[in-house]
Amino acid sequence: MEIANFVISFIVLLFTIATFVFTFVINSYHFDIGDISILKDRGHLLLKFTFVNDSPKAIKISKVKLLDANGHIIKPLNFDPYNFDKELMNQKAKKWDLEHAQYDMAGEIMSMPLSSANPYKLPLNMNYDFCKTIDLPTVVKSDSTLIFSFYLDKCPEKFEVEFNRKIMVGIRWLFIPMFTKSFSVNYTHKGKIQNSNYQIDD
Secondary structure, three states, X not given: OHHHHHHHHHHHHHHHHHHHHHHHHHHOOOEEEEEEEEEEEOOEEEEEEEEEEOOOOOEEEEEEEEEOOOOOEOOOOOOOHHHHHHHHXXXXXXXXXXXXXXXXXXXXXXXXXXXXXXXXXXXXXXXXXXXXXXXXXXXXXXXXXXXXXXXXXXXXXXXXXXXXXXXXXXXXXXXXXXXXXEEEEEOOOOOOOOEOOOOOOO
16 A cells, blocks of 8 residues: 555656646747857948747847957947948949049030949949847747847957846756846957958949
């Protein structure tokens, strides 16, 4: 009788543990930060990384902090590559017009070339999704990926992704839940920083 009670109690214990583990799997969060790159782009540094939420629930990101080697915050630049390219093309278009204009003997402009002939007056055909600004806070839906990009004048040594509240990400010894409100990534760039391939060719 005692053996039977022990077996039943043991089965109940196993069932309780299995239920706890199942509940943990359902309620915990799983995410990954990857595809980290830093490139030279339009006279600045372009930091890009992906945040993958492969958990069954949405994750709300409240802040992304970029830090230097001394732990000081690096503020992203208010830089728009589309406006930069547009202004650059306008300058090149004016230069091209002057180089291809018709001049009289006194050096005065007689006529300007047709706008349709100026290669720098064509619409920008570049896809600017590579530097899409994500307003924070933002919600990363379940089984989805967000690409973060920041223009900087200084290369960060570390960046932190902060959540709006503590989320459960694992369990410790004796099945004690682990919670975190931020996730940090150390990134020490080795070697020469390459130029990006997002820039307009001459």
